[in-house]
Amino acid sequence: MKGGITSGVVYPRAVTELARSFALKSVGGTSAGAIAAAAAAAAESARVRNLNAAGYDEVAALPEILSRKNRSGHTNLFTFFQPQSGTSRLFRVLSAALNAPSGVRGTIRVALAAGGEYWLAALLGVMPGALLGLIAWYSPLTALSVLSLITGVFLALLGATAAVVWKLFREFGREVPDNFFGLCSGMNGEVTPAKRDGSPTGNSDEPVALTIWLTAFLNRAAGLAGQQVPLTFGQLWNPLLPPGAEPAVTDIEVRLEMMTTCLTWGRPFRLPFRNDKDVRENRFYFRESEFRQLFPPNVVDWLCAHPRESRLADHWRKEGFVPMPEPWNLPVVVATRMSLSFPILLSTVPLYSYEPNMPAEDRERQRPRRCLFSDGGICSNFPMHFFDSPLPRWPTFGFNLVAKPDNMPAAEMEAGWMPANNNEGLSETWNDFGTRGGLRSVMGFVGAIVTTMQNWTDNSQARMPGYRDRIAHVPLKPHEGGLNLAMPEELIADLGDRGQKTGQKFVHRFATNNEPVMNWDNHRWIRLRSLLANVEGMVGALERTLAHQEAAAATAGQSYEDWIRSKPLREGTGYPLTTVAQRELALETIRQLRELAKTLADPVTSLEERAPRPRPELRPRPRI
Numbered sequence: 001m002k003g004g005i006t007s008g009v010v011y012p013r014a015v016t017e018l019a020r021s022f023a024l025k026s027v028g029g030t031s032a033g034a035i036a037a038a039a040a041a042a043a044e045s046a047r048v049r050n051l052n053a054a055g056y057d058e059v060a061a062l063p064e065i066l067s068r069k070n071r072s073g074h075t076n077l078f079t080f081f082q083p084q085s086g087t088s089r090l091f092r093v094l095s096a097a098l099n100a101p102s103g104v105r106g107t108i109r110v111a112l113a114a115g116g117e118y119w120l121a122a123l124l125g126v127m128p129g130a131l132l133g134l135i136a137w138y139s140p141l142t143a144l145s146v147l148s149l150i151t152g153v154f155l156a157l158l159g160a161t162a163a164v165v166w167k168l169f170r171e172f173g174r175e176v177p178d179n180f181f182g183l184c185s186g187m188n189g190e191v192t193p194a195k196r197d198g199s200p201t202g203n204s205d206e207p208v209a210l211t212i213w214l215t216a217f218l219n220r221a222a223g224l225a226g227q228q229v230p231l232t233f234g235q236l237w238n239p240l241l242p243p244g245a246e247p248a249v250t251d252i253e254v255r256l257e258m259m260t261t262c263l264t265w266g267r268p269f270r271l272p273f274r275n276d277k278d279v280r281e282n283r284f285y286f287r288e289s290e291f292r293q294l295f296p297p298n299v300v301d302w303l304c305a306h307p308r309e310s311r312l313a314d315h316w317r318k319e320g321f322v323p324m325p326e327p328w329n330l331p332v333v334v335a336t337r338m339s340l341s342f343p344i345l346l347s348t349v350p351l352y353s354y355e356p357n358m359p360a361e362d363r364e365r366q367r368p369r370r371c372l373f374s375d376g377g378i379c380s381n382f383p384m385h386f387f388d389s390p391l392p393r394w395p396t397f398g399f400n401l402v403a404k405p406d407n408m409p410a411a412e413m414e415a416g417w418m419p420a421n422n423n424e425g426l427s428e429t430w431n432d433f434g435t436r437g438g439l440r441s442v443m444g445f446v447g448a449i450v451t452t453m454q455n456w457t458d459n460s461q462a463r464m465p466g467y468r469d470r471i472a473h474v475p476l477k478p479h480e481g482g483l484n485l486a487m488p489e490e491l492i493a494d495l496g497d498r499g500q501k502t503g504q505k506f507v508h509r510f511a512t513n514n515e516p517v518m519n520w521d522n523h524r525w526i527r528l529r530s531l532l533a534n535v536e537g538m539v540g541a542l543e544r545t546l547a548h549q550e551a552a553a554a555t556a557g558q559s560y561e562d563w564i565r566s567k568p569l570r571e572g573t574g575y576p577l578t579t580v581a582q583r584e585l586a587l588e589t590i591r592q593l594r595e596l597a598k599t600l601a602d603p604v605t606s607l608e609e610r611a612p613r614p615r616p617e618l619r620p621r622p623r624i
Contacts, residue, residue: 002458003031003377004401005342006077007481009492010474010499011036012062014399017503019043019056021511025394026255028386030376033399034258034339035214038332041236041256042221048253049239055221063496067489070205072191077492078485079207081345082189086175089117091183093168094345098483115160118167125163129155181372182347185294186211186337210346215296215333228298233272233335234328244306246328249276256332257386258339259376263348264369268379270386270624271335272327275308279623282308284351285321285368294349299331321352321368339376345483348372382458384467390531395510395520397470399502400462402429404475415501416472418509421517422526422612425468429459465612466527469518470510472502526612533611536600543597546590561587 001011008031015036018024024044029037039062043055066077083091096113100106115122133152139145179185188209218231222239229243236254238247258271275282291300307323324330338349352368376383384398404413419425431451433444462471480487480495487495509515510523546560553559558566564586570578577583600607608615 001029001033002382008032013500014503015040016060026387038336045239046223058221067492070207080210084189087183088190121163121167122160125159126156180347230331260338261378264371272330416474532607536607539597
């Protein structure tokens with residue numbers, strides 16, 4: 001499920017619709033999609049444990065819960081984002097800017113909001129111009145006095161604007177870094193009432209911040225309401241085990257994964273952090289005092305009570321650093337919060353680490369260095385590849401949030417769009433940011449650069465055969481989802497219904513016999529044809545390299561096979577083969593791949609002929 005901040009209200013009813021026809025084995029998402037993925041995984045674990053769908057009732061009710069107004073007069077969705085005391089004025093100005101209409105009216109509304117929040121700075125900025133205008137007002141009426149009056153008014157406006165902007169940026173530069181580079185930490189802060197006249201709002205519920213609400217909600221969806229222990233990944237993997245028990249990784253009931261971005265290292269991470277034979281990344285620590293600013297007490301207490309084993313734990317624990325837990329002991333809310341840290345709006349999550357190749361004695365002398373984790377969508381906003389294998393055992397569905405194209409039919413607007421045949425879904429997405437000219441086009445140009453850097457991989461993958469037929473594109477208008485925190489109740493409900501109808505499309509396509517073309521059998525066939533064509537290309541490239549080296553060995557050098565035989569076992573630093581049996585297996589693998597390449601090199605028949613397009617590319621990439 002793709003990220004999109006408040007656009008995530010599309011997902012709950014889409015997920016519950018899928019759960020009517022499918023058991024959810026693997027769920028993944030980024031940013032707002034991570035919340036929906038965590039909720040779906042929690043509900044599925046409740047179904048595994050209790051053999052009922054009570055958890056999905058909680059998930060299905062989410063749009064109604066989000067749209068409900070609380071005592072502040074705002075919706076629960078809005079008050080999930082509560083600024084801290086130092087960032088409250090900045091947040092109110094941002095809210096005014098996000099909810100302002102376009103054009104002159106919107107500019108005036110934002111200017112008045114900023115002036116109201118920073119009224120003292122505005123007053124001081126107005127004074128020089130106001131003084132000049134006052135002198136001109138009481139002077140005899142001459143051309144000079146009129147000019148002075150006009151100049152005074154202009155200087156007053158300019159001075160107020162400059163003073164407010166200076167104050168705003170000064171406060172931004174001071175308060176936002178202190179709040180882990182966010183306006184809102186996810187914990188309780190200041191809530192601005194929607195009505196200042198004291199009139200009743202019709203609902204007496206107290207507003208609750210995002211992370212506090214999410215912690216309790218995930219427990220309710222998983223059937224653990226009232227328990228102090230937060231829902232952990234281990235309880236998803238095997239819902240029948242008690243909290244803290246290590247489940248067998250070969251028998252996972254519900255797999256939940258999400259993306260986060262380490263800005264300090266400039267790369268994405270998959271959550272929960274892995275520490276197995278393929279990926280060793282769980283070398284992080286957290287600082288208890290910082291996590292108590294970002295997570296509820298029961299979550300931090302659990303983390304402190306379940307650190308992973310570490311040689312440095314005792315040394316660093318004295319300074320307040322605690323090892324992150326093993327993957328099965330990681331609370332789901334911690335991973336979800338790390339994935340949805342939308343830049344500036346929500347604070348980053350700080351962890352600490354060390355250089356992996358540093359000698360142990362040096363690590364003990366050096367303080368751990370801080371690593372800031374932000375929104376997973378910065379690197380991968382639509383991770384459709386999470387659970388793919390070369391050939392699928394069951395369908396994987398993707399929900400892609402897109403801007404509403406021009407002239408989209410009403411039916412597709414209400415229920416999303418999916419390719420109707422194997423030739424659809426190849427069109428590019430157009431972004432005509434420069435058609436109007438002016439400053440708006442310049443801003444659109446900058447935005448297009450950022451969007452392209454973020455989404456080019458996801459956009460390219462969405463056009464691939466075997467991908468495009470299982471992606472539903474949910475269209476959103478400019479005022480729907482995204483940073484529109486103050487969406488009205490009716491719109492939130494409408495987005496929830498839109499998600500439900502999109503989920504019904506997947507059910508119709510993959511869980512019934514009513515779709516003659518774009519069905520599960522068609523999807524498996526496309527994946528098989530694409531895989532076989534790729535194998536032909538891969539082994540062909542391998543054979544060309546091996547044959548070239550073999551020909552060169554006649555005059556100088558060695559063939560790859562002889563080179564492998566010459567390598568000593570269990571020696572050197574270059575990942576040596578360990579046994580004779582392993583070396584023979586390597587040689588036999590190469591021999592059989594060469595035989596396969598010769599078989600596939602038939603000049604008449606090729607598996608690449610009429611294979612699905614565009615062709616996928618097999619290339620090395622680090623596992624995350």
